[in-house]
Amino acid sequence: MNDLPLADLDVFAAVARERSFRTAARKRGVSASALSEALRRLEARLGVRLLNRTTRSVTPTEAGTRLLERLSPALGEIAGALDQVGSLRDSPAGTLRLNVPTIVAREILPPLAGRFLKANPAVTLEVTAEDGFIDVLAAGFDAGVRYEERLERDMIAIPIGPRVQRYITAAAPDYLARHGIPQHPRDLLEHTAIRHRFQSGVALTWEFGEGEAALTIAPPAVILANVIDLEVRAAIDGLGVIRTFEEFLAPEIKAGRLVPILEAWVTSFPGPFLYYASRRHMPAPLRAFVDFLKAEQRRSEQ
Template sequence: MFSVTTHQFSNTVFSMKNSESLDDLAIFHTVVREGGFRAAARRLGLAPSKVSTTVARMEAALGVSLLRRTTRSMATTDAGRALADRIGPLLAGLDAARAEVAETADSVRGRLKLNVPGAVMPGVLPSLLAAFHGRHPEVEVEIVVENGIVDIVEAGCDAGIRYDEVLAQDMVSIPIGPRTQQIALAAAPDYLEARGTPAAPRELTEHQAIRYRLPDGPLLAWHLVEGGRIVTAEPISRLILGVNAIDTGLGFARAGIGIIATFRNWLEKDLANGDLMPVLPENWPARGGPRLYYPSRHAPRPLRAFIEVCQNHHDG
C-alpha cells in the first residue's frame, strides 16, 4: 500500500508551478469533498473536463496517483487522502482571510442562488427580497423552484428553504418568514350553498376537494384538530394539482369546484372580501414556518448578508 509523509508532500507540492498550484489544489480538494468530478465542476462553475485535466496535471507533477477512477465511481488513494487532509485547513484559512477582507467593503456584490418550494414564493420571499435588494442592490439573486428534497450543494445552490420535516441534519437552519403557519379550509359561497357547510371533520368525506400531489406521488394529507388530537380527513378529490402549481388553487376554489386546504395567510384577502368562506375554522391546525438552510462551512458574503436580513425581518 502506498504511503506518503508530510515532508514528501510539502516538497512535492511546492515544486509545482506557483501560478497554478493554489487553484489546482483548491480544485482537487473540491473533487474530494464533493465526491466526484461532475459535482465539483457544478460547485466551482467549471467544465468537468477542466476539473479532470487539472487533477491529472497535478498527479503528473507530483508523481503519484491521487484518485482511483472507474466508469462508475471515484475514490482517493492513500496519497490523495493525505494531501486533501493537509490542504483542507490551509484552504479554509485562505477563505476566512478573503471573507475578513470582504467585510471591509462598502457593499456586497456577487450572486445568491436559492432553492425553494413553490409554497414560499408568493407569501414569504417578495418582502424579504425587497428588503435584501434595498440593502444590497449589487447582488444578483437566482431562485430555483423545486418541491422535493434537494441536496443544495449538489444542485449548486448557496441555500435552500424547506420545512422542518425535510431538513438535512447536517445543515444550519434559521426561521424565514412567518414563525408559524395555520392550514385553513375554505370554499366559495356558491359551493357551500349548494352542498352545505360541514360541521365536523368527519363530514368532509361527503365534500368535493381541491387537493395537491407531491412530486413523489402521494396527496398532501388533510390534518385537522379535533378534541385536542390530530385527525385526518379524506374528502372526495375532485381536482388534483401538482404542488408546483400550489399558488393556482385559489382560482379553482373561487370558481366553486370544491373546498381547498391552504395557508391561512394566502386566504386573508378572499375571506375579507367574501370570495371564499372559512370551513371548520375551529379545527384548523398550526405548523412551524419555513426555514432557510445552508452548509455550516464558509457561507459566501451574499448569503451571509441574506441571513442577516432574514434574522432582522420578523414576520408572524
C-alpha cells in the same frame, strides 16, 4: 518543471526584489531561514543558482534575473485573482441561489428580497420554487427554505418570515349553499375537494388536530394540481373545498369569494427556516443574507 511549488517561486521573487532575505522575511512575518530553505529547494529542483548570496549582499544571477522578469507579471496576475476571490468573501457581491417552497416564493420572500437587494445591490438573487425536498448543495443551491419537519438534522437553520403559520379550510358560498357546511373533518368525505399534489406525484392528505385527536383525511378530489392559482380559482368557482396556507386564501375570504369553514380545526405550525450546510467559508452573498435575516428577526422581536 510544471510541478514547481508556487510558494517557492514567490519566495524567490520576494527575496530577489528586496535583495535581502532579512527584509523579505520581515515583510512576510516568517524567519529568514525559512526563506533560505525554500530558495535552496527551488534551486535544487531547477539545477541552477538563482541568487548569489554573501554575508553583505544578495543579487540575482543571470538565470535569476531572467526568471524574475518572466515571473513577476504572472505572480501579479495570481495576486490580483486572489484579491478578487477575497473580495467575494468579504463583501456581499455575487449570486445567491435559493430553493424554496411555493408558499415562501409567493408570500414570504418577495418583501424580504426587495429589502435585501436594495441593501446589497451587488448581489444577484436566483430563486427556484418547488415543494419537494431535495439536496440543495448537490443541486447547486447555496441554501434552501423548508419547514421544520423537512429539515436535515446536520444543517444550520435560522428563521425566515412569520414564526407561526396556519392551514385553513374554505369553500365558495354557492358550493356551501348546494352541499351544506361541513361540521367535522370527517364530513369532508361526503364532499369534493381541491387537493394539492407534489411534483413527485404524491397527493397531500389533510391533517386536522394534534395528538390523540389528530385526523388524517383524504377526501375525494375533483382536482389534483401543483399550481396554487388553479386550485384557488377552482374553489372560487364552486368546484369543491380547499385546504391550504391561510396566506393563499385570506384575500379571497376578505373579498367574500370564499368562506372559512371548520374554524375549530385550523392547524397552526412553526414558520419556515433558511437552512445551509456550514458557517465556514460561507459565500459572501449567503453570509449577507443570513445577517440580514437575523437583523429582521431582531427588529420583529422589539
